[in-house]
Amino acid sequence: MTVKNTNDPKTTHFGFQDVLDSEKASVVKGVFNSVASNYDMMNDMMSLGVHRLWKNTLIDWLRPHGDMTLLDVGGGTGDIAFKFLDKGGNKVTVCDINEEMLTHGRNRAINEGHLKGLKWINGDAEHLPIEDSSVDAYTIAFCIRNVTHIDKALSEARRVLKPGGRFLCLEFSRVALPLLEKPYNIYSFKVLPWLGGQIANDREAYQYLAESIRKFPDQLRFQQMISDAGLSQVTYRNLSFGIAAIHSAWRV
Numbered sequence: 001m002t003v004k005n006t007n008d009p010k011t012t013h014f015g016f017q018d019v020l021d022s023e024k025a026s027v028v029k030g031v032f033n034s035v036a037s038n039y040d041m042m043n044d045m046m047s048l049g050v051h052r053l054w055k056n057t058l059i060d061w062l063r064p065h066g067d068m069t070l071l072d073v074g075g076g077t078g079d080i081a082f083k084f085l086d087k088g089g090n091k092v093t094v095c096d097i098n099e100e101m102l103t104h105g106r107n108r109a110i111n112e113g114h115l116k117g118l119k120w121i122n123g124d125a126e127h128l129p130i131e132d133s134s135v136d137a138y139t140i141a142f143c144i145r146n147v148t149h150i151d152k153a154l155s156e157a158r159r160v161l162k163p164g165g166r167f168l169c170l171e172f173s174r175v176a177l178p179l180l181e182k183p184y185n186i187y188s189f190k191v192l193p194w195l196g197g198q199i200a201n202d203r204e205a206y207q208y209l210a211e212s213i214r215k216f217p218d219q220l221r222f223q224q225m226i227s228d229a230g231l232s233q234v235t236y237r238n239l240s241f242g243i244a245a246i247h248s249a250w251r252v
Contacts, residue, residue, distance in 0.1 A: 012148055012149075021148055021149075025097065025124065025147075025148055038199060038200040039077055039101065039104065040077055040079075040104075041199065045195060045199065046192060046195060046206075050240060051142075051244075052079075054170055054239050054240075054244050054246075055079055055080060055083060055141060055170065056083065057237075057239060057246065058080070058139065058141065058168055058170045058246050059080070059083045059084060059087055060087075061168060061237075061246060061248065062084070062137060062139070062166060062168055064084050064085075064087045064088050064089030064090075064137075065088055065089070065090075066088055066089075066090055067090055067136075068089050068090050068136045068137055069089075069090055069091045069092070069093075069134075069135050069136045069137070070084050070089055070091070070092040070093070070135060070136065070137045070138070070139060071092075071093050071095060071128075071130060071135040071137070071138050071139070071160060072084070072092055072093070072094050072095070072138075072139045072140070072141075073095050073096075073125050073128070073138065073139070073140040073143060073153075073157075074095075074096055074097070074125060074140050074141065074142070074143025074144070074146070075094050075095075075096065075105070075139070075140075075141060075143070076094065076096030076098055076100075076101025076102045076104065076105045077101055077104050077105045077108060078094065078105035078106075078108050078109055078114070078118075079141070080139050080141050081094050081105075081114075081118060082108075082109070082112065082114050084139075085114060085117050085118070089117070090117065091117045091118075091119070092117060092118060092119070093119040093120075093121060093130070093135070094118065094119070094120050094121070095121050095122075095123045095125075095128060095129070095130070096120075096122065096123070097122065097123065097124050097125070099122055102120050102122060105120065106120055124147075125140070125143065125144065125147045125153040125156060126147055126148065126149055126152040126153050126156060127152075127156070128156045128159075128160055130160045131160070132159055132160065133159075133160070133161065133162045133163065133165075134160055134162065135160055135161060135162065135165060136161075136162055136165050136166070137161075137165060137166045137167075137168070138157045138160060138161055138165065138166070138167050138168070139168045139169070139170075140153075140157070140168075140169050140170075140171075141169075141170040141171070142170065142171060142172065143171075144169055144171055145171055145172065145212050145213065145215070145216040146212060150217075150225060151225060151228070151229060154225060154226055154228075154229035154231070155229050155230070157229070157231070158229055158230045158231055158251055161251040162251070163251055163252065164250065164251065164252070165250070165251045166248070166249075166250060167226070167231055167247075167248065167249040167250065167251070168246060168247070168248055169222075169226075169246065169247045170244060170245075170246050171216065171222075171244065171245065171247075172213040172216065172243065172244050173216070173218065173219050173222075173238070173242050173243070173244055173245035174218040174219060174242050175241060175242045175243055176238055176241050176242035177241040177242070180241055180243075184243065188210040188213065188214075189207075189210050192206050192207075192209065192210050193206045193207040193210065196209075219236050219238065219242070219245050219247075222236075222245075222247060223235075223236055223247060226247055226249050227249075230251075231249035231250065231251060232249060232250050232251070232252045233248075233249060233250045233252075234247065234248070234249040235247070235248050235249075236248065
């Protein structure tokens with residue numbers, strides 16, 4: 001990993017470090033290759049299972065139906081895809097830049113009996129291998145903060161959505177309750193990396209997780225970025241006092 005001066009316009013953040021734009025995707029791949037086999041278990045332990053409730057809220061807001069097609073970006077382990085199908089969605093394409101995560105998701109699909117309506121593809125959120133105006137809905141959960149250029153990922157979301165299509169993003173955000181801020185910071189920077197080291201044998205990956213959350217735009221700034229990408233009727237819902245948020249928008 002090459003670290004450069006923060007004033008260099010060709011650098012971006014990787015947690016609290018600065019790396020070359022051209023290298024961030026490969027560094028992020030390395031992080032998720034390392035944790036793929038323990039990813040779901042770690043999510044359950046880190047959030048005490050609350051991440052599943054957040055994902056249920058996203059699916060409930062989406063309201064899948066039998067004619068709806070979904071593109072789920074960065075959803076390699078299949079969580080959103082399986083919930084979408086279980087709630088009555090038609091077909092879902094899971095796109096993830098990380099082959100290890102996709103392999104884990106495919107294995108889960110077989111083990112859990114999700115054998116129809118699923119397609120798995122390896123691809124980058126900034127350059128989706130998907131046709132223009134081809135899907136009814138686009139979801140991205142706990143992924144967009146890891147991309148190099150968030151604006152490009154949002155533009156790609158708009159491109160692949162059909163007119164009238166729905167965009168939903170679930171991501172960690174800014175705590176809206178001041179009393180929670182200090183204990184949340186202690187948990188993020190002390191407990192979370194320790195858990196990562198003990199369970200996934202990768203403390204650094206979960207240190208990056210905590211740092212990447214702090215670098216991600218807050219609710220209002222991200223709302224504006226979605227509007228700037230050409231999506232309309234942008235709103236958001238805070239979850240667990242803003243620890244996470246779901247942003248919703250439409251392509252008109």
